[in-house]
Amino acid sequence: MTNPVAILNNPFLNKGTAFTKQERQNLGLQGLLPPKVQNLSEQVEQTYAQFQHKGSDLDKRIFLMDIFNENRVLFYKLFSEHIVEFMPIVYDPTIATTIENYSELYVQSQNAVYLSIDEPKNMEQTLRNAADGRDIRLIVVTDAEGILGIGDWGTNGVDISVGKLMVYTAAAGIDPSQVMPVVLDTGTNNSKLLNDKLYLGNQHERVTGDRFYDFVDQFVQTAERLFPNLYLHFEDFGRDNAANLLNKYKDQITTFNDDIxxxxxxxxxxxxxxxxxxxxxxxxxxxxxxxxxxxxxxxxxxxxxxxxxxxxxxxxxxxxxxxxxxxxxxxxxxxxxxxxxxxxxxxxxxxxxxxxxxxxxxxxxxxxxxxxxxxxxxxxxxxxxxxxxxxxxxxxxxxxxxxxxxxxxxxxxxxxxxxxxxxxxxxxxxxxxxxxxxxxxxxxxxxxNALVYPGLGLGVIASTAKVLNDEMISAAAHSLGGIVDPTQAGAAVLPPVSKLDQFSQTVALAVANSVVEQGLNRESISDVKAAIDDTRWEPKY
Ligand SMILES: NC(=O)c1ccc[n+]([C@@H]2O[C@H](COP(=O)([O-])OP(=O)(O)OC[C@H]3O[C@@H](n4cnc5c(N)ncnc54)[C@H](O)[C@@H]3O)[C@@H](O)[C@H]2O)c1
Ligand SMILES: O=C(O)C[C@H](O)C(=O)O
Ligand SMILES: [Mn+2]
Missing domain, CATH: 3.40.50.720 (NAD(P)-binding Rossmann-like Domain)
Structure with a gap:
């Protein structure tokens, strides 16, 4: 039997007060939780009330991250019920503040993976340890040279990988146990970080040229080998590297550059x-x-x-x-x-x-x-x-x-x-x-891009696409039409975030259909819609 304390410390297993009496008995959790057994909606209601008492957006985000660190089902149930309110807290723009202050705010790694260019030999073991036997289908990787518009944030940029993945799950139902956030720490040219005693990343200038590209390639090859069904999402690399890496890998593996x-x-x-x-x-x-x-x-x-x-x-x-x-x-x-x-x-x-x-x-x-x-x-x-x-x-x-x-x-x-x-x-x-x-x-x-990358990813993963090509991308863009009523005065040009989970399905279906029509699926798929439904994860115990 797993150590009871380890269960409570594992956000994929922990249900907190929602463990039933029977589960508490089976898992050795009696007395390790308050006596009352709550259901998920009671937990959601209680945590949302706590959230509402937080003052600043940063405090709200820190609170939500605590929930994420403790209990993934609860976090995603809460997120999915308050998507419009939580998007700017969990994701952009508040995430920019947490990236700028990552080292100062650091409490835990949130299952992220930090790959250091100074220790390339550890890479494979690190990825294995981090996966811990999980079937990883989606990695968001950054080297944080061009975080949003705020520039180079070194290891702090790991938060963009974590945050983009949170939106994948909240919007499109990507299984949170099948994802892995990664930062490639290749140094930083941000002088503030280079001179900050609290900075938690590699405190040297960015490594460039062949050593940089070899390190990225080692990562790509190792990840592809360990996780054969991987969809690899690149985020916030510097301008030149972003385009070079996309051109290098786009016809070889299932990959995507979100910014481009x-x-x-x-x-x-x-x-x-x-x-x-x-x-x-x-x-x-x-x-x-x-x-x-x-x-x-x-x-x-x-x-x-x-x-x-x-x-x-x-x-x-x-x-x-x-x-x-x-x-x-x-x-x-x-x-x-x-x-x-x-x-x-x-x-x-x-x-x-x-x-x-x-x-x-x-x-x-x-x-x-x-x-x-x-x-x-x-x-x-x-x-x-x-x-x-x-x-x-x-x-x-x-x-x-x-x-x-x-x-x-x-x-x-x-x-x-x-x-x-x-x-x-x-x-x-x-x-x-x-x-x-x-x-x-x-x-x-x-x-x-948060309005499309989750649906795109769901479509690619569900259809077991070998590559992501222009036809699929174009299908994704065209699928968003028709949701807004253009005859209404003051109508928006895009569908509202409140419908994000619905139109993520629309995007996923358009993309997966394109994959199958082009014969670019790895596994045979007889019913595209069913493949998407089977891939979707829902937050429930
Ligand atoms: N809304 C979205 O979905 C979305 C997606 C990606 C990027 N962005 C935003 O777009 C911005 C750029 O991101 P990026 O990844 O393309 O960065 P980037 O560094 O690749 O591109 C920025 C470009 O702006 C140019 N630039 C700098 N100063 C300028 C000036 N004074 N006049 C004209 N151009 C100037 C730079 O030379 C560079 O070519 C960021 O703020 C980012 O947050 C938004
Ligand atoms: O992260 C965002 O909000 C969108 C985009 O990827 C960006 O870099 O600005
Ligand atoms: Mn970006």
Whole structure:
């Protein structure tokens, strides 16, 4: 028999006060818990009341993490019943605060795995120990070089792996005993951490070049070998490494880059939703990407592919896309461009005033975009002047300020609605409250990859997909249409987070169908819907 105390300390086994009299007797737990036996809904009610007494969002998150550390069923039942309220606490934006203060706040590892570049020999044993015989189907891995828009956070970034996985389970029912959060600690270039006595990570600069790529490859190969049914999700790597790693592995293993691909899907879905409201055509749009990094370039490529899928010739479609980064409009004579930026760089000869196009305002006034998406990490950069200029040249400007967390957003939804006199079709990266303007209530969609990656993952895992390809990604984006009523004044461009668990199913089904139609499933599947239902985990004792 397992040691009774070990059961209470194991969040996958512990039911706390919900252990029945019989279970307490069988497991040797008599007297190790208060006498009363509660059921799950009583526990949920009691913990929710405790949650409501916490003051700050950080205190709320710390409380919820205690529940997570103690009892996974209770945590996920509570989370699933309060998804709209808990998303910004468990996940972005509060998670940014816990990442910045990870070492100071540290109490326990939350079943995360810390792989150190200084001790590569331990890797296999560490992964085995962490799995402890569990059938791992999903890993979220980060090296934390580009956490949200807040930069390099070294080992602290492990929280993004933990948090993304929490959303996978709450939104799509991924079995929490089949997941593993991983941080690859390859050092940090964050001088604050390098000089902080409390910092818990490797206190040296980032290792780069071959040693970095060899370490990542050792991880990928070892994880694939130990967990043959693995879906490997990369999160918040630095801009160049993120794209390189995706290109290296995407045709070989079942893998996904959330910042590049996940964000591409949700923004395409948001633009489709916006066009459904404005009754305009995708291929008539002029697209401006502001901040052409992992997310910006990933989104641009996804929207460009959509133009081509709708029948426009690639060279014609290219003319509709503009990228702006630190240096202003990206031109093809710039040797510092990334390969993803080079695809969409323009020729100086197209413009009489090319030298003046070194800032967003000048570019907007020159090209008259109809869609502007911000992934720049630069707060307040969608100014009143820029928004008014854009709105003067298009009826329903589509404007998505997506930089996270809250303090980095390019604009607020409220300002965008006001400055465009109610015409802008807006989605934000973090949740935004309704905006009241001239008698209309505007609902603001959340264009955060969290609205799609859980369903995508459920579809991929349930269908035993060998790879994740563009067809599946496109199917995911298109599946989100039709949930919002576009005829309602002030309708949001994306479905609400309150329906996250429902539309995660929709996304999963679309993706799994695409996998099976393409014959890319590892195991034979006769009924896609049943395969998804069988994969879904529910929080219950
Ligand atoms: N809503 C979402 O789902 C979502 C998803 C991914 C990323 N994001 C957000 O997007 C932002 C970027 O993330 P990323 O992973 O692409 O990071 P990244 O570092 O890969 O890209 C940021 C890009 O912005 C550019 N940039 C920096 N300063 C600029 C300036 N003054 N003007 C124009 N461009 C500038 C950088 O050069 C870089 O190319 C972050 O804030 C992140 O939180 C949101
Ligand atoms: O984590 C988020 O909130 C979305 C996204 O992956 C990001 O990096 O900002
Ligand atoms: Mn991210």
């Amino acid at each position: 691909q996940g964000t591409g899907i949700i923004v395409l879905a948001g633009i489709l939703g916006a066009l459904n409201i404005s009754k305009q055509k995708m291929t008539d749009q002029i697209y401006l990407c502001f901040g052409a990094g992992s997310a910006g370039a990933g989104i641009t490529k996804r929207i460009f592919d959509e133009f081509v899928q709708e029948g426009m010739a690639p060279e014609e479609a290219k003319k509709h896309f503009y990228m702006v980064d630190k240096q202003g409009l990206l031109f093809d004579d710039d040797s510092t461009l990334t390969p993803e930026q080079r695809e969409f760089a323009r020729s100086r000869s197209e413009f009489e005033n090319a030298d003046q196009l070194d800032n967003l305002a000048a570019v907007v006034s020159e090209i008259h975009p109809t869609v502007m998406v911000g992934t720049s990490t630069q707060p307040g950069t969608f100014t009143e002047e820029i928004v008014k200029d854009m709105s003067a040249n298009t009826d329903r400007p589509i404007i998505f300020p997506l930089s996270n967390p809250t303090k980095l957003a390019e604009a607020t939804a409220e300002d965008l609605i006001k400055w465009s006199d109610g015409r802008a079709l807006v989605a934000t990266g973090i949740p935004a409250a309704d905006v009241e303007y001239k008698g209309v209530t505007y609902h603001i969609g959340q264009a955060n």
